[in-house]
Amino acid sequence: MSELLAGNDRGEVIYEKDAKYILVFSFHDVVSEQRIYQQLQDILSHIGSVIRTYLNASVTFGISTIQTGYSALKQLYQEGAGALEQRFILGSERYIRWDSAKSHSLPSIVGAKLERMLQESKPFNDRHAKEIESGTQSLVRLERIGKLHVQTMMIRWIHWPTVNLISDDISAMALDYAGQIHQSATLDEAIAIFQRYLLEIMNYNEKKKYLSKEIAEAIKFIREHYDQELSLQQIADQVRMNPSYLSRLFKKELQMSFVEYLNSFRIDMAKSLLLNTHLKSYEIAQKTGYWDDSYFSRTFKK
Numbered sequence: 001m002s003e004l005l006a007g008n009d010r011g012e013v014i015y016e017k018d019a020k021y022i023l024v025f026s027f028h029d030v031v032s033e034q035r036i037y038q039q040l041q042d043i044l045s046h047i048g049s050v051i052r053t054y055l056n057a058s059v060t061f062g063i064s065t066i067q068t069g070y071s072a073l074k075q076l077y078q079e080g081a082g083a084l085e086q087r088f089i090l091g092s093e094r095y096i097r098w099d100s101a102k103s104h105s106l107p108s109i110v111g112a113k114l115e116r117m118l119q120e121s122k123p124f125n126d127r128h129a130k131e132i133e134s135g136t137q138s139l140v141r142l143e144r145i146g147k148l149h150v151q152t153m154m155i156r157w158i159h160w161p162t163v164n165l166i167s168d169d170i171s172a173m174a175l176d177y178a179g180q181i182h183q184s185a186t187l188d189e190a191i192a193i194f195q196r197y198l199l200e201i202m203n204y205n206e207k208k209k210y211l212s213k214e215i216a217e218a219i220k221f222i223r224e225h226y227d228q229e230l231s232l233q234q235i236a237d238q239v240r241m242n243p244s245y246l247s248r249l250f251k252k253e254l255q256m257s258f259v260e261y262l263n264s265f266r267i268d269m270a271k272s273l274l275l276n277t278h279l280k281s282y283e284i285a286q287k288t289g290y291w292d293d294s295y296f297s298r299t300f301k302k
Helices: 002-006 033-055 070-085 106-120 126-140 147-165 168-183 187-209 213-225 232-239 243-254 258-276 281-287 293-301
Strands: 011-017 020-025 061-063 095-097
Touching (some): 002 011, 002 033, 020 070, 033 095, 070 095, 147 168, 147 187, 168 187, 168 258, 213 232, 213 258, 232 243, 232 258, 243 258, 258 281
Parallel strands (some): 061 095
Antiparallel strands (some): 011 020
């Protein structure tokens, strides 16, 4: 970054944290603000192009107002950081000026995007749709809105089917998608993740309608006893069925074997413990039915 700026002899770069840098520019010989912003745009465009070409990465610039003197540095930093925070809502914009960003009605932009999402999607049921509508209106009424407000609300919508319908079947799925929402860089990305979640739970429920009584009972037993040693014979005894026939039913109705389903569910539970507790890996292994820590590690990596 320093090498890129050195060619313009206009500024200095300061590493802040993670993938964030502070760029401080001086245009002491330029009077017109319009010319300053034009030259700045050219420099930033070049930096963005080099990063995209050589690092295959994108960059967003939060641009402060123009001030003079060291005493203004704190204010300029706050403006640049504030502009950068609005990237989550403004989305694809690569150059966000603080003086322009202030004029955006961010809550109304969020509201419009979420309302369009609801029109284009199919919520879990009518009550879920009303929850999304109500949450959208609460966000629109906020005087100041940011990334955390929107992500928290969308994560709440993701967990709604689990909390309100006591649907343990999709709790692991909800946890996974909530994590993706938390990692999303823009509102558009978060909306796309949420729409994929809605589609997946609808597909899951459609598939669940066609499960036989025996497989549904087997799944329930596995979910209640996954932390214990389980065998196909035990499950077959529980549902009063021949083990070979039960094995074929698993393949037919779930497109996976008994062992694959058991491992899949145990790993989902392990993910939840990793995200929400401070347990060691061997402790998580024991709590999810894996008494061999090395086997748990190999299965988890797969």
